[in-house]
Amino acid sequence: MLRRVSAKVSAICRKGNITQLDPKLIMSRQLHARRIEGVDKNIWVEFTQLAADYQVVNLGQGFPDFSPPSYIQEAFCKAVNGGCSMHQYTRAFGHPPLVTILAKFFSKVVGHDIDAFEDILVTVGAYQALFCTFQALVNEGDEVIIIEPFFDCYQPMVKMAGGKAVYVPLRPRFEGGKALTSADWVLSSEELASKFNSRTKAIVINTPNNPLGKVYKREELQLIADLCIKHDVVCISDEVYEWLTYDGAKHVKIASLPGMWERTVTIGSGGKTFSATGWKVGWAIGAGHILKHLKTVHQNSVYHCATAAQVNNGFNMLS
Ligand SMILES: Cc1ncc(COP(=O)(O)O)c(C=O)c1O
16 A cells, blocks of 8 residues: 555645545555445445434334343443452453353253353444354355345345355245234245255354244244254354243244254353443353354454453342
């Protein structure tokens, strides 16, 4: 870039005693990296602005219009007032008390001993956990199966990692004129199986699903698990809404099925769990041999999340 600057010296103009370069003239080569081509539009950026401009209720973004529980707010205030260490860097892959409590809590849920320091990465929201996962695991040309309808960021994140998104739809199942529920959106086992091949690196599932609200049943997860194991494919399981289940629906973690802990990255969100989306605390949980690659991306990008936001995001109260 500096080579070009000298060539474009005529583009320098003087304004008082400050030297300014015309940014349009400095570079003659293409400025942007190819990996960001086709991913410049973002529905949340656009719709949040539209909602603000026209003063309308934003039904698009998944955040509540009420405050988090008082114990969460009090813990945050305590953290902020908790001395100088709360305002400084902490461990790159997660503040030690947080990863410890997450490991203890989720070991029971997954039915597998989770190592706080090997198997967990705390991220800037589930969003960054997803980003680290795709960057760490997807190579140029790898195929990643995405189940439709899906949370929008999976597709651009796969693309930025150089992968190819392969879609498989949940289809509505009509039975006897009954009203359709989220459980009536189902995968066809043949159609799903037809998407797996030697180029398939990963499948993304989202349960409970945004936008349908579908909570995958154990049998549905087993079908996906069997295909992952058969084709040696990683499962990226976005479970940010795991505690938002209704009408008796039970959330099952695909990582808890036999043979799946070793090949699943489970993604969670403190923001969604505790109605505190603005704190942007999320995590990826999985076997250390997978998580170490996500940590490589994390340490070379964000490095670590805000210390005070990690201090108590509620799991101390739940466990
Ligand atoms: C399915 C899904 N995954 C991930 C996220 C991102 O969560 P976070 O706010 O923790 O980054 C969202 C946010 O709406 C979501 O709906």
